[in-house]
Amino acid sequence: MGLWARLDDVSVRYGPKIVMQNLTLDVVEGAITCIIGLSGAGKSTILRLLNGLKKPDSGRVFVKGREITKMRERELIELRGTIGFAFQFSALFDSLTIGENVALPLREHTKMRDEEILKLVTETLDSVGLAHVLDRFPSELSGGMVKRAGFARAVVTNPQAVLYDEPTTGLDPIITHVLTDTIVKLRERLNGTAVVVSHDLESIYMMADYIAMLFEGAIVAYGTVDEIRRSPNPIVQQFLQGSEVGPIPI
Amino acid sequence: MKVFDEVGRGTINAFAYAGGVAELLTDSLRFIVALRIRVRETLDQAYLLGVQSWAIVLLTSLFTGMVISLESAAQFASYGVSNLVGGAVAFSAARELGPMLSAVVVAGRTGAAIAAELGSMVVTEQIEALLSLGLSPTRMLVVPRLVALVVMLPLLTVLAVIVSILGGMWVANIYAHISTESFITSARQALPFEDVLRGLFKSIVFAVIIAIIGAYQGLQTRGGAAGVGKSTTGAVVTSIILIFIFNFALSYILFGHS
Numbered sequence: 001m002g003l004w005a006r007l008d009d010v011s012v013r014y015g016p017k018i019v020m021q022n023l024t025l026d027v028v029e030g031a032i033t034c035i036i037g038l039s040g041a042g043k044s045t046i047l048r049l050l051n052g053l054k055k056p057d058s059g060r061v062f063v064k065g066r067e068i069t070k071m072r073e074r075e076l077i078e079l080r081g082t083i084g085f086a087f088q089f090s091a092l093f094d095s096l097t098i099g100e101n102v103a104l105p106l107r108e109h110t111k112m113r114d115e116e117i118l119k120l121v122t123e124t125l126d127s128v129g130l131a132h133v134l135d136r137f138p139s140e141l142s143g144g145m146v147k148r149a150g151f152a153r154a155v156v157t158n159p160q161a162v163l164y165d166e167p168t169t170g171l172d173p174i175i176t177h178v179l180t181d182t183i184v185k186l187r188e189r190l191n192g193t194a195v196v197v198s199h200d201l202e203s204i205y206m207m208a209d210y211i212a213m214l215f216e217g218a219i220v221a222y223g224t225v226d227e228i229r230r231s232p233n234p235i236v237q238q239f240l241q242g243s244e245v246g247p248i249p250i
Numbered sequence: 251m252k253v254f255d256e257v258g259r260g261t262i263n264a265f266a267y268a269g270g271v272a273e274l275l276t277d278s279l280r281f282i283v284a285l286r287i288r289v290r291e292t293l294d295q296a297y298l299l300g301v302q303s304w305a306i307v308l309l310t311s312l313f314t315g316m317v318i319s320l321e322s323a324a325q326f327a328s329y330g331v332s333n334l335v336g337g338a339v340a341f342s343a344a345r346e347l348g349p350m351l352s353a354v355v356v357a358g359r360t361g362a363a364i365a366a367e368l369g370s371m372v373v374t375e376q377i378e379a380l381l382s383l384g385l386s387p388t389r390m391l392v393v394p395r396l397v398a399l400v401v402m403l404p405l406l407t408v409l410a411v412i413v414s415i416l417g418g419m420w421v422a423n424i425y426a427h428i429s430t431e432s433f434i435t436s437a438r439q440a441l442p443f444e445d446v447l448r449g450l451f452k453s454i455v456f457a458v459i460i461a462i463i464g465a466y467q468g469l470q471t472r473g474g475a476a477g478v479g480k481s482t483t484g485a486v487v488t489s490i491i492l493i494f495i496f497n498f499a500l501s502y503i504l505f506g507h508s
């Protein structure tokens with residue numbers, strides 16, 4: 001299996017606060033990689049590094065072998081057009097309908113005619129079970145539906161990879177199951193790569209090909225689901241068991 | 251020493267702010283020159299802006315025209331030159347009050363709305379969502395608002411000038427028995443047409459200030475709903491101060507030698 005992306009010796013600071021220090025992570029192409037870690041560990045920041053929304057203070061980021069940390073804004077904009085990003089709170093444009101939200105990247109980046117766009121948008125919304133809400137506004141939808149609409153907008157341009165930020169956090173078990181299933185199906189349909197940030201262990205066990213655990217600015221464990229579950233690392237075990245006792249300070 | 255530290259930091263922040271604003275403005279101008287303007291969004295914004303502000307502009311300029319007329323009628327009458335009241339009202343309305351009043355009203359109304367709207371788009375990650383789709387927030391959001399303001403504020407200024415002159419004429423007539431004809435003749439003599447154009451030029455500059463400061467403050471928003479509030483008041487205060495400063499500078503340049 002090839003590599004889709006690589007964070008190489010990356011450090012990130014916000015003011016005086018060090019979020020990542022000399023972190024290295026490989027993202028396997030065509031697989032679902034889940035990133036776990038405590039709140040505030042820097043999981044969302046990893047996703048932003050992968051599509052160039054955030055530049056590291058030091059280190060390099062590669063996507064498909066190209067060093068994106070060297071790219072100019074113009075090239076980055078082009079790159080971002082080929083990577084889907086599903087935000088934690090969906091970040092749908094609240095002045096646009098669901099259909100217009102999903103259509104926006106097509107309208108702006110392609111020469112497709114209106115009927116073609118409508119057809120593709122309807123298909124994509126259908127694939128996340130939302131074809132019936134095309135003309136509704138985001139504020140009129142439930143949490144799970146908004147999440148799925150965010151997925152649809154992220155995948156409608158057929159991206160090489162999709163980045164999901166906490167896709168199931170705060171949702172009920174049934175919707176969680178549906179969304180997890182959706183991520184797996186979309187990955188298969190696009191035949192691309194997915195990176196999912198989550199604390200939801202059950203859904204991670206269901207979908208992950210690889211798991212990386214982020215702790216105190218570094219990746220402390222990486223492997224397949226089985227490898228991580230059997231990891232002897234006390235940090236990993238404490239996190240997986242949700243225990244108060246162990247090396248993770250509370 | 252602490253004082254110097256703070257002054258130093260304040261100066262650096264002011265430079266950073268000015269730099270950021272200048273960058274946003276050049277970015278916007280680049281899209282405008284390349285004619286990459288989203289027409290639909292621009293028309294929506296222009297309509298919204300007109301609807302939001304015309305009534306306040308009308309009221310404030312009506313009463314201001316009336317009060318100038320009231321004050322100058324009393325003064326001028328005591329010197330026996332009450333036939334000059336029309337000139338005084340028209341002169342100050344077209345050169346100073348019309349552009350200023352409409353700019354201040356629009357800064358409070360639309361400048362605040364721009365900052366609040368973009369600010370809440372920052373805190374709900376909608377700006378990052380645009381970037382992640384490979385779209386420029388400047389082109390998608392800032393340029394339409396800038397163009398809409400540059401078109402609409404001069405129109406509102408024309409409204410303000412006309413209404414304040416009419417208000418002044420009415421008061422002069424009732425209060426000082428100055429006839430409409432005499433008022434208009436005096437207004438015509440005191441106010442060359444170029445002055446009206448210069449007043450409108452001012453309002454274009456004010457429109458740029460309001461749009462860019464509002465957008466910049468909005469896009470710089472940090473820290474949730476409280477941050478949006480801060481950006482909004484910051485945008486109004488900063489743009490009103492800049493409007494006053496630029497008004498003086500522009501009056502000096504445009505009218506100073508006439």
Ligand SMILES: Nc1ncnc2c1ncn2[C@@H]1O[C@H](COP(=O)(O)OP(=O)(O)O)[C@@H](O)[C@H]1O
Nearest residue numbers: 014015019037038039040041042043044045046
């Ligand atoms: N724009 C920002 N300014 C300052 N600090 C930030 C910013 N974004 C993130 N941080 C800080 O960086 C750390 C990592 O953030 P994030 O990547 O969002 O963590 P996670 O997604 O794992 O919860 C957090 O402690 C957060 O407070």
Ligand SMILES: [Mg+2]
Nearest residue numbers: 043044088165
């Ligand atoms: Mg996060």
